Amino acid sequence: MKIGELSKRSGCSIQTIRFYERKGLLSKPKRTQANYRSYDKTLLDELIFIKQCRSLDISMKEIETLIHNKNNPEQSCSSVNKLIDEHICQVNKKIKELSSLKLTLEQMAQSCDANKTIKECGILNELSH
Amino acid sequence: MKIGELSKRSGCSIQTIRFYERKGLLSKPKRTQANYRSYDKTLLDELIFIKQCRSLDISMKEIETLIHNKNNPEQSCSSVNKLIDEHICQVNKKIKELSSLKLTLEQMAQSCDANKTIKECGILNELSH
DNA sequence: ATAAAGTCTATACTTAGAATAGAGTCAAGA
DNA sequence: TCTTGACTCTATTCTAAGTATAGACTTTAT
Numbered sequence: 629m630k631i632g633e634l635s636k637r638s639g640c641s642i643q644t645i646r647f648y649e650r651k652g653l654l655s656k657p658k659r660t661q662a663n664y665r666s667y668d669k670t671l672l673d674e675l676i677f678i679k680q681c682r683s684l685d686i687s688m689k690e691i692e693t694l695i696h697n698k699n700n701p702e703q704s705c706s707s708v709n710k711l712i713d714e715h716i717c718q719v720n721k722k723i724k725e726l727s728s729l730k731l732t733l734e735q736m737a738q739s740c741d742a743n744k745t746i747k748e749c750g751i752l753n754e755l756s757h
Numbered sequence: 758m759k760i761g762e763l764s765k766r767s768g769c770s771i772q773t774i775r776f777y778e779r780k781g782l783l784s785k786p787k788r789t790q791a792n793y794r795s796y797d798k799t800l801l802d803e804l805i806f807i808k809q810c811r812s813l814d815i816s817m818k819e820i821e822t823l824i825h826n827k828n829n830p831e832q833s834c835s836s837v838n839k840l841i842d843e844h845i846c847q848v849n850k851k852i853k854e855l856s857s858l859k860l861t862l863e864q865m866a867q868s869c870d871a872n873k874t875i876k877e878c879g880i881l882n883e884l885s886h
Numbered sequence: 887a888t889a890a891a892g893t894c895t896a897t898a899c900t901t902a903g904a905a906t907a908g909a910g911t912c913a914a915g916a
Numbered sequence: 917t918c919t920t921g922a923c924t925c926t927a928t929t930c931t932a933a934g935t936a937t938a939g940a941c942t943t944t945a946t
Binding site: 673676677680681684685694697698700701702703704705706708709710712713715716719720722723726727729730732733734736737740741742743744745746747748749751752755756757 | 848849856
Binding site for chain 2: 891892893894895
């Protein structure tokens with residue numbers, strides 16, 4: 629199949645597919661004699677794996693590690709477990725940061741209402757120190 | 758004061774200060790005859806305002822709007838209130854996304870333990886479809 | 887006088903793509 | 917057979933918010 633069909637089947641945009649290839653995440657496909665990329669099921673699966681990882685916000689560098697792991701099926705998967713655990717930690721940390729941010733913003737929002745002038749604005753006032 | 762002192766007083770790195778100036782967020786300071794930047798209290802306050810906004814994850818584009826507002830002190834501050842409300846919405850949305858992500862990741866982590874081989878790895882298995 | 891520390895500009899790098907220009911290719915209809 | 921539209925190709929530029937570097941210049945301290 630050509631890149632347009634791969635795009636539809638995977639849900640990745642054509643540019644994104646070429647981008648993953650350029651970055652070395654997705655294997656290079658065969659080419660037709662017109663130099664068009666020609667994909668098979670194996671490459672579709674590779675792409676779906678990448679997409680699934682990205683949807684979990686796993687970085688391209690981490691995906692590279694996971695792919696490397698997949699290519700060594702007899703080794704222990706402890707590093708995969710570790711990677712996911714660390715990723716969960718990062719997500720937790722981000723959630724905490726955002727929750728604290730949210731509180732501050734909500735307090736700030738309460739310090740003003742839309743009927744004041746800029747000069748009297750409680751929000752701008754709080755932002756200035 | 759020179760840029761190094763401004764950096765220490767504001768907590769922004771020297772590069773970041775120059776970056777904000779280049780982007781038009783921070784006003785251009787006077788220069789000494791050796792072409793060194795020379796800052797006063799007003800510019801320190803400007804920078805602190807920017808830093809405060811950034812710490813709340815307000816984008817540079819939004820900060821530009823806020824600065825524009827500050828320069829028109831007689832106008833209504835309803836647009837400031839609106840900007841903050843929308844920002845809170847974005848933060849809320851992000852928190853929800855991350856919470857859902859967290860759940861998925863934790864379920865995935867439970868589907869495996871570190872004593873398996875890559876071939877049997879529950880995590881990699883789930884990531885493949 | 888010299889050395890260290892500070893400052894200057896300009897440029898490249900980061901993430902994960904999205905968007906574009908300009909050229910080449912392919913299939914269907916007139 | 918010609919043309920038109922859809923598809924693909926590479927290469928380049930852009931995004932956000934900085935960070936890092938090179939090479940030159942200035943100031944400060946000894």
